[in-house]
Amino acid sequence: MSKRFQDTARRVLRLEADAVAELIDSIDAHIDRACELMLHCSGRVIVTGMGKSGHIGDKIAATLASTGTPSFFVHPAEASHGDLGMITPDDVVLALSNSGETNEVLAILPVLKRRGIPLISITGRPESTLARQAEVHIPVTVREEACPHNLAPTSSTTAALAMGDALAIALLEARGFSAEDFALSHPGGSLGRRLLLTVDDVMHAGERLPCVSHDTPLRDALLEVSQKGLGMTAITDTDGRLAGIFTDGDLRRVLDQPQVDLRESPISAVMTAGPVVIHTGHLAAEALKVMEQKKINGLIVVDEDGRPVGALNMHDLLRAGVV
Structure with missing residues (x-):
């Protein structure tokens, strides 16, 4: 039985590693445009997503914030019930949805359009509604999920998370964000103590x-x-x-x-x-x-x-x- 567990674990890791590796060839000018929007944003990068995409979006927002790009996560369902007030015309919205058809995310698009708030989307379907409505669409398409039924978000969420990291680090380098800057955002961590204490x-x-x-x-x-x-x-x-x-x-x-x-x-x-x-x-x-x-x-x-x-x-x- 333990051998079967090991074989499954290896298969999952290979599938997810392949999904991330295949993203490399998809990198194009859309990444440049997305990074420019976030880099020159005078407000914050608002990340949103539902379900598993929301969990990934929450982590991407945290990574952006800790690497020099002001950012926070807004739950799309809560956004439709008042939290849209957190988003200002100076902000940029980064929306995640593997299908690109998540109702809660699509519901807030008209308000974003009306207020002139730029939208960047990360989806697995370039032909989806969310992808077509966005100023910039970043495709994160995977051949198959690691789930044997090809249902549970696994390879797709891993790939989306990796793309979020790629965006965050590209912005970090563009800003010249240093280890000392990082420490100022992490004063309670060991790195902060090493870089701030005299x-x-x-x-x-x-x-x-x-x-x-x-x-x-x-x-x-x-x-x-x-x-x-x-x-x-x-x-x-x-x-x-x-x-x-x-x-x-x-x-x-x-x-x-x-x-x-x-x-x-x-x-x-x-x-x-x-x-x-x-x-x-x-x-x-x-x-x-x-x-x-x-x-x-x-x-x-x-x-x-x-x-x-x-x-x-x-x-x-x-x-x-x-x-």
């Missing part, structure tokens, strides 16, 4: 910054490391600029040097001079990259004059969701 947002600053002067006795520097809980302390020179760093690792090395007086030796005698730093304003993701490359667990953040203003370690980046 070291200033994550670092320990002010009273929480472990920092001592170069002439501080080692015992007092150890107390600073312990109290601030970052496993390190910055060491400044007489001008307040960063002179070095002392970490838990440095302490272990000092303990192997019996000639070092833990009570009286100045921290400058055992610190690591010229440590790796990062400047304010840099992305937290850059700090992560530096730590991984240098195989270190913490960084001192310095200002443009080389003065320490913060510190962070790998645990801070983990808590911020950067790692």
Whole structure:
């Protein structure tokens, strides 16, 4: 029985993959016209569709919105009962219907025409009413559904979804939509955190910054490391600029040097001079990259004059969701 399941799964994936692949040869000037309408639209791209086409349309609207093209989905049945008020003459409507004869979609066409709202259609039948009524028709025709009865929308919905992605990415590239722009639409996601968080947002600053002067006795520097809980302390020179760093690792090395007086030796005698730093304003993701490359667990953040203003370690980046 399990072999039969596997064979069916492979057949479905082959049929749907073929349906998408066959779309490539259908790409023509209609795509250019559709993209131009959406690109120069001063309002929003309103996506609509009924049933399974509606589910696909909802996802296409979400993809458009997250890639720089303002868009939302309007249910065609609800549109006929008041939601048409959401659509303005500045908008463009993208309507999906495999048959091109969906009553709920066709019912709103006269209002769109009367208000001069451009219509782009995606259907499986170029001769259908919806295709003929649209300013631009994008054919998404499949030879057969993956359903053995050739009834359940499967290959056709997959192909329509892929075409929606093609339109969204074409518009993304035309707008020069960057990864940073994408992050601004996804501040709660991991990409947003990686592209928006700076070291200033994550670092320990002010009273929480472990920092001592170069002439501080080692015992007092150890107390600073312990109290601030970052496993390190910055060491400044007489001008307040960063002179070095002392970490838990440095302490272990000092303990192997019996000639070092833990009570009286100045921290400058055992610190690591010229440590790796990062400047304010840099992305937290850059700090992560530096730590991984240098195989270190913490960084001192310095200002443009080389003065320490913060510190962070790998645990801070983990808590911020950067790692």
